[in-house]
Amino acid sequence: xxxxxGRELSLRSSFGDLCVYLFIVLKFISxxxxxxxxxxxxxxxxxTIPFKYLRELFMAxxxxxxxxxxxxxxxxxxxxxxxxxVNDLLKVLKxxxxxxxxxxxxxxxxxPLMGVHMQSAKVMAEVAKKIRALGIKTGLQIANTIGHGLxxxxxxxxxKWPLMIDADGLSSSPTPCPRSKEVLSYIxxxxxxxxxxxxxxxxxxxxxxxxxxxxxxxGCFCSVCVSQFSKVQKxxxxxxxxxxxxxxxxxxxxxxxxxxxxxxSLAGIGAVIAKATHAVAPNxxxxxQQIGH
Numbered sequence: 001x002x003x004x005x006g007r008e009l010s011l012r013s014s015f016g017d018l019c020v021y022l023f024i025v026l027k028f029i030s031x032x033x034x035x036x037x038x039x040x041x042x043x044x045x046x047x048t049i050p051f052k053y054l055r056e057l058f059m060a061x062x063x064x065x066x067x068x069x070x071x072x073x074x075x076x077x078x079x080x081x082x083x084x085x086v087n088d089l090l091k092v093l094k095x096x097x098x099x100x101x102x103x104x105x106x107x108x109x110x111x112p113l114m115g116v117h118m119q120s121a122k123v124m125a126e127v128a129k130k131i132r133a134l135g136i137k138t139g140l141q142i143a144n145t146i147g148h149g150l151x152x153x154x155x156x157x158x159x160k161w162p163l164m165i166d167a168d169g170l171s172s173s174p175t176p177c178p179r180s181k182e183v184l185s186y187i188x189x190x191x192x193x194x195x196x197x198x199x200x201x202x203x204x205x206x207x208x209x210x211x212x213x214x215x216x217x218x219g220c221f222c223s224v225c226v227s228q229f230s231k232v233q234k235x236x237x238x239x240x241x242x243x244x245x246x247x248x249x250x251x252x253x254x255x256x257x258x259x260x261x262x263x264x265s266l267a268g269i270g271a272v273i274a275k276a277t278h279a280v281a282p283n284x285x286x287x288x289q290q291i292g293h
Contacts, residue, residue, distance in 0.1 A: 070101055071100050071102075072102045072103070072139070073093075073102075073104065074104045074106070074141065075105055075106055077106050077107070079105075079106075080120075080123055080127045086127050089103075089131075090131070090134075093131065094134060097134065097135070097136075100136055101136065102136065102137040102138070102139050102200060102201065103137070104139045104203065105128065105138065105139070105141070105199070106140075106141045106143050107120065107141065107142050107143045107144070107190065107194055108120050108143070108155070109143050109144065109153075109154045109155070110147075110150070110154025110156050110159075110174075111144060111155070111156045111157075111174055112154075112155040112157055113157050113158045114158060114186075114189060114190065114193070116158075117190050117194070118193055121193040121194045121196065121197065124140075124194065125196070125197035128199070137201075138200055139199050139200050139202065140194055140195075140199040140202045140203070141202075141205055142187075142191065142194075142204050142273065144205065145187060145205070145207055145208045145269050146175060146176060146207050146209065146269070147207055147213060147214075149172065149175065149212070149213045149214035149215075149216075156173070158186065159173070159174030159176070160182060161176045161180045161182035161186070162176065162177045162180045162182070163175060163176060163222070164177050164213060164220040164222065165220060165225075166216040166217050166218055167217065167218060167221055167239070167246075168217070169239060170215060170216060171216070172214030172215045172216045175214060175216060177219075177220050177222045177225060178219075178268065179220070179224060179228065179265050179268065180224070184268070184269065184272050187269060187272055188273075188275070188276045189276075191273050191276035191277055192277075192280055195276065195277045195280050195281040196280050198281050198283075198284070199284055201287060202273070202277050202284055202285070202286055202287070203286075203288070203289055204270065204273060204287070204288045204289065206291040208266055208269060208288070209266070209291070210265070210266065220262070221239045225265070226238060226239055229242070229257075229258065232261065233254070233257060242254075242258070246258055270288065
């Protein structure tokens with residue numbers, strides 16, 4: 001198409017060129033308008049959210065500029081722990097100020113002893129002051145809640161808790177049972193250490209999920225979780241009988257209830273982080289890096 005237009009342009013006068021360009025622009029505008037209309041029709045047909053609300057929200061975002069950051073740089077722990085990296089970062093931010101609204105720091109990878117988090121948070125707070133002096137917000141990513149299954153690449157010396165069990169009875173250290181009091185206490189203490197320097201936002205990483213933790217397929221079928229689920233369902237399950245009930249060929253009620261139970265397990269960790277954060281940083285925004293698990 002564009003090759004044909006180019007050949008046509010070479011044969012026309014400057015006025016003709018303008019007409020062709022105008023024709024292309026008008027066709028593009030028509031195409032864009034049609035695409036937007038079709039998108040709204042699909043939303044109206046398939047969305048569970050009232051279409052009127054979606055349209056009002058869309059128009060509000062067009063008319064009013066959002067006050068939230070739109071350009072965020074995500075760091076790893078070494079970026080605030082090493083002075084050379086910090087200096088390089090500050091130079092880049094000064095030189096490209098318009099390209100960044102918020103910097104995400106990152107907690108230490110894995111589950112180290114709390115003293116490691118304490119030192120990391122102390123250094124992070126100092127670097128955050130320097131970045132804020134540039135007029136840039138400073139947020140935080142909580143790198144690990146249940147873990148990413150990278151135990152050979154990280155410090156897990158602080159992981160002292162009951163482990164997650166999958167449907168086959170397997171565990172994969174240091175992946176914890178999400179309902180264990182020990183891991184909830186660890187996460188709460190760690191969150192307070194980092195939230196004390198008043199981050200603008202705290203994001204929970206995508207390891208807050210019930211599957212894909214090392215060798216584990218899906219959790220948690222430990223004795224505590226199975227016992228609590230049995231109590232809610234008013235039925236006596238063990239791991240094997242629960243797995244069998246989840247694969248019932250006709251009745252999906254237990255599978256649905258189990259999915260909701262696991263959602264509550266994850267929400268429990270989120271609630272601990274929210275409570276710990278707002279206890280010391282009440283103006284901090286909270287976010288979750290969900291990936292669909």
